[in-house]
Amino acid sequence: MQTIRGFRDILPETIGLWQKVEKEAAHLFEAFGFKEIRIPVLEKTELFARSIGEATDIVEKEMYTFSDRNEDKLTLRPEATASIVRSYVQHKMYASDPVRKFFMIGPMFRRERPQKGRYRQFYQIDAEVFGIESAYIDSQMIFILNELFKRLGLAELSAHINSLGCPECRPKFQASLLQFLESKKERLCENCLRRMDKNPLRILDCKVLECKEALTDAPATLDHLCPACMNHFETVKRTLSEQGVDFIVDRSLVRGLDYYTRTAWEIQTTTLGAQSAVAGGGRYDGLVAELGGPPTPGIGFAIGFDRLVEVMEQITPPLEKSLDLFIVSLGDTAVEKAYLWSCDLNRNGVSTELDFRGKSMKALMKRADKLKAKYVLIAGENELAQNRVLLRNMTTTEQVSLTIEHLVPELIGIIKK
Ligand code: ATP
Ligand code: MG
8 A cells, every 4th residue: 555646654764854843933933922723633614715706727637525414515624824814703713812923843735746846745844923013913923934944054045025905005006907918818728718707816926837928027016005004015025134134135025825915925945846835824814804703813834744844855964863772682581671670761751772572792783873862771591680780971982881770870870960
C-alpha cells in the first residue's frame, strides 16, 4: 500500500525542524498575546464557498468536497481563516471581548498538481486577529512573520505588500479594471473570460503566462484608494520602515481569496524556485459580518509550513540526535538488570537504550557508537558477579567502576551533571 498522490509521510528523520518551528512559533505568538485554537478539518462546503469566494481557484477546482451519508456537502478545510471566523461567530466571542488573537497549526487540503513545495495535504501555521482596525496591527502581523523567520535563521525573504482597498474604493477600481479587460479580451484565457462578470479581480491573479503579459499595464487598486485606505496603507509602510522590516510594494499582488480588504501581503523566497511564497496574509474587514457576526475587522496570515521546512533544510545542518547512555549487557541476568535500570533512568530524563537480542560485546559497542551514546555502561557477567559495572565516558574514554547498590541515582548524578 502507498500514500495517495500529493499526500506524504513526514518521517522521524525530518521531524526535528518541524518541532523547532512549532516551538518558536508558539513561543512568539504567545508573547504577542495570541491564544491557540483548534478547529475541525471538516466543515460544511458552504463555509468555504461563501468566504473564499465561488469564482476562486480554491473553490472552483482545489477543494476536497464530498457528500456525507445524509447528503450534507462537506469539505476538507483548504485554509484556516474561514473556520476560525466561523468559530468566532458561532461562540459569540465578540460579545464578551471583540478583540481576539488566535493561532493554529495543522493540515490543509487542496487538490492541486503535486510537485516540490506543493502537496494535496500540506500544513499551515496560521494567525488571526479580530476586532482591531488600526494599521498598526497590519504592521505587527508582518513584523511577527519577519521576526519568526529571523529566529529560524532565514534572511533571504522579502515581504511584498499591497493595499486592495475597501468597499468604498472598490467600485471605482472595478469599473476601470473592467474597461481595461474589455480592451484585452482576445488575449485572455477562457477561465479569465468567464470570471469577467463574476469576479474580475480574480483575473489579476491568473497564473497563465499569456494573461500575465496582457495584464502588465492593468489598473492597480493602489491608484484608486479612498483617503482612509491611503492613510491606512501609509501607516503600515511607515511603521514597517521604522521597525526595519524590508518590504516591496507590489501593485499587482491580489492574492487568491476574495475576502481580502486593504493590506495584503506575501513573503517570498528565492530559494524555492516556482513555489516562491512561504506565507501570505491580509486584512478581511467584511468577513465576520459576511458569516453572520457583527461588523468586525479582521486580519490574518498563513505560513506554508512544508515550504518553510524545505527552505530551512537548505540552510540548517541536520539536527544530530544523541543518546545519554547505552547499556552493554552480556548474559540473561545482566539484560534483566539493565532493563530495570533503563526504565528508571528513562523516567528520570536520562535517555537510555539497551539491546535485547543477545549480541556480542563488539556488536553492542558498535550499536552504542551508531546511537551516538555519550556514556556506555558495561554490565558483563564477571563485573556483575562482584556487584560492579563499568561506566565509560565516550568523549574522554575515561572509565570508572561503580557498585550496583545505588547505581541509578549515581548515574543520574554523573550524566546530568
Ligand atoms: P500559491 O500561489 O503558491 O498557490 P496560495 O496563494 O494558494 O499559494 P495561500 O492560500 O496564501 O497560498 O496559503 C498560504 C501559504 O500556504 C502559501 O504561501 C504557501 O506557502 C502555502 N501553500 C499553499 N498551497 C500549498 C500547497 N498545495 N502545498 C504546500 N504549501 C502550500
Ligand atoms: Mg494556490
